[in-house]
Amino acid sequence: MNYTLHQLQIFQKIAELKSITKASEELHLTQPAVSIQLKNFQDKFPIPLTEVVGRQLYITDFGMEIARTVTKILTEVEAINYKTRAFQGEISGRLTISVASTGKYVLPYFLSGFMRKNPGVDLVMDVTNKSLVVESLERNAVDFALVSVLPDKLKINTISLMQNSLHYVASSDFDIADGESGEVLFEKMPLIYREPGSATRNAMENFIAQRKFSITKKMELTSNEAVKQAVIAGLGCSIMPIIGLRNELKSQKLKIVPVTGLPINTFWNLVWLQAKNLSPVAKAFVEYLEAEKEAVIAKHFDYLS
Structure with missing residues (x-):
């Protein structure tokens, strides 16, 4: 079986969204292009990956198994890219942060300089309410959380950002x-x-x-x-x-x-579990904040005074 990385990426997105239309929008491709790639990928298998009932697209049980395998393959491809950048002396990898909803007005300003400086870093930022932020931190599902009220039952490290x-x-x-x-x-x-x-x-x-x-x-x-x-x-x-x-x-x-x-x-605080083994990307972000946070506040939040 010969299939392209492009086909794997398209099928993963279709399986995730259960929609060719939505997948084409997220991938910035036309619907016919996505449909053609799905057909070409399907032709590699004797068992259907998808089925249409009424006007709704469904992923078959076999399709879901293939989608899980595709996710693992794409994760390994991503790891290859990160390792290549690392050998070239670049900071690379994924930074995951869960943010209390009002923190969306705060954290992007503390991230922008770091992301420009390190183009090999991928950012995943989930904006939700405080309870779910603390839950994701407790489950070790993220590198950091941004909260205005510190969780009292977790052993955490903290960087205080701003009022x-x-x-x-x-x-x-x-x-x-x-x-x-x-x-x-x-x-x-x-x-x-x-x-x-x-x-x-x-x-x-x-x-x-x-x-x-x-x-x-x-x-x-x-x-x-x-x-x-x-x-x-x-x-x-x-x-x-x-x-x-x-x-x-x-x-x-x-x-x-x-x-x-x-x-x-109160204060906006970036927090992480004391027991967490921070990745090189996460450590680099902590160092960036410690060095640059006062400059970020002076540049972007002087109006608060």
Whole structure:
């Protein structure tokens, strides 16, 4: 059987997405090109790899077995590329990081210089809520995690990057009197929460519980961006990290409402398991952060002050 690396890559993507259309989009190929390569690959086997029921593409049991083998082959090919770069004196390999959702406004700035300096490094960054970030760290599924609240049950190493400040924010069209009491802001105004497991939600709930506010109007949304858009639209108010509100505050779509006890200040921390044997790429990233983090903050986050 003779099949090309290109065919393996295409079949792996089809098996992953269960769609020729989606595979062609991710691979930046036309649908006919992907279909032709799938047919050429299928012709190498006497047993069907895929089947179409109605308009839905399915991978057969045999196809799934082949897909698992293809993944192993492509992983080994990737390893060959990494080893070639290593022998040429380049830092190469994969860097995997799980990021608490608001951290998407932070970590890319600490990564960009490192990635430009080391073109042989591949980045995998998963953005999700804090609970799933900690879970991926605990399972040793990632090199690093970016969190604003340190997990208390794990033995970890930490690099503190920068401050994370949470403020009470409202639409600029919201009619809120100067010096409005916390009772009015939290008990009379509709309040928008992040989903359970979010560090922002936990901070917000702790603040409310400590002051014994009684919340009557409450909404729950599953991303920081969704909360921001809801606040802009006037659906309610929220406690949010200022790091993701730069443009909205500048354009006066949102406003910060002074509240006694706010802002809540924490720090963004890059963490990893103490027992983890860091790869050369991961070690190089730690060294880069220790040397460059202050310069990154000065260049990209001076507006926070």
